[in-house]
Amino acid sequence: MERTAVYPGSFDPITNGHLDLIRRGLNVVDHLIVAVAINPAKTPVFTLEERLEMIRRAVGDNPRITVDSFEGLVVDYLQRCNTHILLRGLRAVLDFEYEYQMALMNRRMDRKVETIFMMTGYKWFYVSSRIIKEVVFSGGTVEGLVPDFVNQKLKVKYQQSRQKKI
Amino acid sequence: MERTAVYPGSFDPITNGHLDLIRRGLNVVDHLIVAVAINPAKTPVFTLEERLEMIRRAVGDNPRITVDSFEGLVVDYLQRCNTHILLRGLRAVLDFEYEYQMALMNRRMDRKVETIFMMTGYKWFYVSSRIIKEVVFSGGTVEGLVPDFVNQKLKVKYQQSRQKKI
Amino acid sequence: MERTAVYPGSFDPITNGHLDLIRRGLNVVDHLIVAVAINPAKTPVFTLEERLEMIRRAVGDNPRITVDSFEGLVVDYLQRCNTHILLRGLRAVLDFEYEYQMALMNRRMDRKVETIFMMTGYKWFYVSSRIIKEVVFSGGTVEGLVPDFVNQKLKVKYQQSRQKKI
Amino acid sequence: MERTAVYPGSFDPITNGHLDLIRRGLNVVDHLIVAVAINPAKTPVFTLEERLEMIRRAVGDNPRITVDSFEGLVVDYLQRCNTHILLRGLRAVLDFEYEYQMALMNRRMDRKVETIFMMTGYKWFYVSSRIIKEVVFSGGTVEGLVPDFVNQKLKVKYQQSRQKKI
Amino acid sequence: MERTAVYPGSFDPITNGHLDLIRRGLNVVDHLIVAVAINPAKTPVFTLEERLEMIRRAVGDNPRITVDSFEGLVVDYLQRCNTHILLRGLRAVLDFEYEYQMALMNRRMDRKVETIFMMTGYKWFYVSSRIIKEVVFSGGTVEGLVPDFVNQKLKVKYQQSRQKKI
């Protein structure tokens, strides 16, 4: 049976940790929808269009991967995608508890939804979009932790943010 | 693509928590091999044959489930089964860290192995084979937490253990 | 001896998890004061009056329960209530550490204060006011996780928030 | 209403951490039953009689405290004591998860049972019977962490264990 | 060999927990640089100058301690200080995971950087700048948890914040 999973996230920006999980996910399902979750309450560093474009460029031309975005509940989005499998990465105990609660809540809203968790490779254990941004906006480099072109874009954002201050 | 996952464990005995995970696993892969891991260093309450029989009876006649046992490394067993997907349940933070380390170690021994984790339903959050045995061997009942016939077998084991003492 | 405990919280809004804890608390003490903590630094979804009214309606007419609110330190409020017992719910490891630190701090400010923790029932393990609001404001339903009339009020707040945007 | 709580444990031996919790417990309930749980699967350092005697001596002559022992399920013992309140100490995250599972399990066996948790004072944060024994049997002293006479008895046990080896 | 460690933090304000760690750090290295990290994204209660002055006054006249501030990456600051040792305090599991990720990230940016962690004394287990401020701004006292003159300054800030509201 052909199976599709949705891998939702902010991807602000996509990191090598995300890409590792996408590669692993494709070892378990046939098709993966990498879906940027639009959260009106947050102010991302990159616009939705920038984030979608970066993901598309990072995953390349792979017929088994779709890049998309959605607003609202992920369980509703799953239904629109005709699937019931949610893919999530786990790195740390702090992730774990929140993810557990969300997995139970999603299942309550739609009994068919199954969340599968995969552990991020140890190389990316300490890589999150949040830490990536913290480092770059303190003047550091994240080479090797994100795709090269993402690194370039981060540097540009950093320059722009410095000029605004002046 | 047809996909098979191995769900290894001691199953000493099988609980409703395990059965919940088996049902969920079948929503994600096509075929599931429930595999009793033989650990010569441990002394289980039920013999290997008893454990296999209880699992078979609990899962019933389902062409998508195979019940089996193995000794040695789970990554070698996966290879013999012609698959690379390992299914594990997660309930608590204490599970999480050990499982993370084992997932990394298994991947190191065989780069193709992918472990997928699914969260046990909240109803079975507090159910483990260990607690089940603790309760029964203190004279308590675990009705509703294990299949009825497992409950009967646990009572018999408990009676036998009490007679031995006298 | 008659004993009273204070059960403080934001209750923004009250959930079935809170109500479960209130019921349990009454199995341990004679009188319970459910007290909305006023935090000037936070912007709740419901006004203080709305929150008090929802709690009153949810707990019904029970002579053993008082619904109240307070500003400032909970240890001072306990003194005004002529009691020294604080009731808190525990759900997860993340709660645990913060609650431990607060219990030690409260005890330091008033040596007589004792915090008793009760575990939320597993059915409400994943229910918090925060997740309830996240789900509703993403367009989901929380039926069965909060009292029905709270569910209605949440829907109204959600409609209002959408109209504001337009 | 008069209320009684059962505080179960191995008490092998009783520590100042236990005594702190007993003192706190008496601020919340009227009567406390300190109950040594007999676990046939474990080999304690002190016999049941020694443990009971040490607890009795440590708590002194207090009409609000009963010292007792029980075998089997704590929920059955609670029933025999005509109460439904269980008192447990919490120190660390590792305690927390096991205690949560046990609280849910006990409640399942008897819906009336309520477990209340109190946090051990920070002074006793690192004191457990296990660590106390580890230190003493490595030749260290635990003065100030257990009552003085317990310290003496531990030293005697240590001497006896050394003579056995020779 | 003479060794210097950098102990970075917000110190908003310095607490007895920080001072305990500084004292301990001096038992392990020869020279300690207590460095206020300037974070433009945060709004501290005390200005940089106030924080520096409070630290200086609290540590007193000690030739082995330097008080300083820095902006940007701590690894760059280490280099400017001609050292590679970072000192951090650990209190809780929640600290632990974030600190682990930061330690790995810092090491990635500069392979020579070593982070050493020391555990805060149990007396200060529940003391953090955040909780200190929460208590003071709710009208409580933190006497004995911060140096006396810091306590005075906190009271002044609290009075000022109340007058602003009126």
Place this chain on the structure above:
Amino acid sequence: MERTAVYPGSFDPITNGHLDLIRRGLNVVDHLIVAVAINPAKTPVFTLEERLEMIRRAVGDNPRITVDSFEGLVVDYLQRCNTHILLRGLRAVLDFEYEYQMALMNRRMDRKVETIFMMTGYKWFYVSSRIIKEVVFSGGTVEGLVPDFVNQKLKVKYQQSRQKKI
């Protein structure tokens, strides 16, 4: 000032994770004593002599490293070594709590003792002597996770254990 730290452990056997920590420790102190803790209650796979020899071979000829063993309390051993610095590795939350308790206990026995923790490199995050032995005794290989000659010795132990069974 010249500083020496003691790095105690079972080292049954030494792994690349231990060696990583030894290398890091030498970036922080001048001299390191790698000390096998003799625990009469445990049955190690390797004898004390084997473990000492393996450590010596693994660390090579380094005048800044001493390899030794001790029985009893580590705080007493520190005193005999004329130092007060204890070095410990941290990998996971489970380690963290136990290590915290031990650090507090050691400090209680000797106020001068300071424990410094260093985080194991992410590459060795999942490597512990226990998992190494589990893998080898299940027929797996741990090449690259321990020094090559340790790998050889583990294989010999595994062969011997299999012949004993037959």
